[in-house]
Amino acid sequence: MVHYVDSEVAPLRTVLLHRPGAELARLTPRNNDSLLFDGIPWVTRAQEEHDAFAEALRSRGVEVLHLGTLLAETLAVPQARAELSESVLADQRLGDALRERIRQYLDDQDAQRLADVLMAGLAHEELKPGPGGLVYEMMDRLDFVIDPLPNLLFTRDSSLWVHDRAAVTSLAMPARGRETTLTRAIYRYHPRFAGTDLLYDPSLENLEGGDVLLLAPRVVAIGVGERTTPAGAERLARRVFAAGLADTILAVPIAQERATMHLDTVCTMVDVDAVVMYPNIADTLQAFTVTAGPDGEPRARGPRPFLQAAAEAMGIERLRTIDTGLDPVTAEREQWDDGNNTLAIAPRVCVAYERNVETNAQLERAGIEVVRIRGSELGSGRGGPRCMSCPVQREALQA
Template sequence: MPSTGADTEVGRLRTVMLHRPGPELRRLTPRNNDRLLFDGIPWVDRAQDEHDAFAQALTDRGVEVLYVADLLREALALPDARRETIDDALAQPHVGERLAGRAREVLDDLADDDLAQVLIAGLRHDELSARRPARRPGVVSALAAPDDFVIDPLPNLLFTRDSSAWIGDQVAVTSLAMPARRRETSLTRAIYRYHPRFAGTALAYEPELEHVEGGDILLLAPGVVAVGTGERTTPAGVERLAGRLLRSGLAHTVLAVPIAQERATMHLDTVCTMVDADAIVMYPNVADTLTALQVCLDDDGVLRVDPPRPFLDAAANAMRIDRLHVIDTGLDPVTAEREQWDDGNNTLALAPRVAVAYERNSETNARLEAAGIEVVAIAGSELGSGRGGPRCMSCPILRDAVT
């Protein structure tokens, strides 16, 4: 049996990668939460309780749960992994040469577990000074406040879907658009490159390329990949990813899906997610307007881009089914919009017709159940403060094929 890979969104989930929120969330303040992409200051203890319950719900269904912090710590046992992640952490434009040299001396001396925590939770100037005082501070150190960050925390690492996505037997280590998130992929890439569990894994995408985020990648069916383009994933990123998937045989059709550039629809998976091999839960306000451009290879190996057509028609055609069944998230436009904001469409399929959803989206969940979808409801009052649902918080590592 393979130990990695997925070619649909709904095959039985066997292994998933999560990140339990930790000290990086405690770094959020009213002064920095907007820059770090959170709507508010989460209650960290409650967020951890909610995440533990989420992980337990997966474990209860037979899903193996891997944690980013554990995988990173184990990968950092290799010197090349330490060097690459430290280099990336200190290559940020606010650091400067003098400060980077002093910080490197501290990071090089840390045990693997402590280094993993610093790479995730960040490092403040006063924390650095406590370990290695600046006898002759440079300009950056002299002008910094004690609670300014040398290494920024990564509170959005919670949303593991965005920094990597498995497509077939390869993994796309993505290129994140927002400055507050870009360093996440250096940790993800170190895990896939150096952790023994993923030895030999081929990369379908790399962080240095045009912006593509995992929340915009939907595996509609084997060989059919939809990629949203809007606030986070650029058209150039879709083109690059499509070319790689098509030429490697990981896909025969890629659908480029323009989405509204609004915060409530930052990724395609905030608009729609798969809950069965031929069923999708979708925000009703866009169901009739969402379009897709079909991208394939012509006989000469050149990308062929067809004119836009309705997304549901294009998806059904590429999936070779009569139609894609739509479960919308409420008849009342106000209710639909409220539950869209609370990630009502951001479900995680555990198997065909079984999906994890936030319990607070009662209208959406009722409509899913009425359509024959078993809903595994979880609490998310604090987890949702970063604007992400169960799908956002999970990176499937292994799914069964759908038969």
């Protein structure tokens, strides 16, 4: 099966989502900060909201793949099962005795239960009865011997597609590092993705999918900030150029504040020549233009205003901007609620949280159809529709 993505806005055909599950129920006031959530979501309501999101996509002709289902199917492959089990057992916190107990536990599970454990984690008390050595005995009963992965919800971050290649990213935050082992195994071992070339690998420099925008078929923007390093942006540029997938990379420095940790939290595309953008940053956002030199090595120049650099690289007169709010207070409120983290499902059609009333009105005034979804609980992890989706197939963008 051919998977292909060369833009942010061409008609979406297949998308990878993760329906939130038991991993969200593991969040408590004691651990939600370390697991990168602002609050404790109501799991049942989050699932209802996510189901409605998936159905909204299906109603527009989009095939929805669920990460949990793909993972369970992948674990039917012995090599995948062994590789993912070893990735958990490599945790140096465990000690030999506890590691052996966990190994035995994992070996006893069928593919579906093993997938559940790899996503939702394993609590200390779930390993009883039996001795576990010093490490196990000194743990608190509420500790995890395998940490849960509540951020799996945001499938955009752990992988992205550039043309017909998948890039499995390198996540910066320790709480998310194991997510990419699951995604990589799916792309390597699941029959649906057989033969897929991997463009990036978790062992490389930090790079996250929320920082990567495919502005045009041969133009890629990469946000550089809290999650993606300059070295990660350069590594992806080097690999994209070597594979002949793009002519221009725009490296975009972004602010380090929590509300702007990824490029797609301040800017997403809603048409072939339009972005919805947080107005407080539109006039100050800069970009370095990176191209391949005669020797194939990346060469950077700049910086210059992002909107100008993007329009030039895309071969258009200007990149239209749609503000997220008419006044600074509204813009800031709706920026915090991921008002501009939209998912384009076709040119001039996007999915957005219904709660961002003014941003959605702004989009509609600009001729963009807005498919509204609920997100009161889904948004507790600070991510919108784009964050929660990884397109694996779009139609090729027509010039």
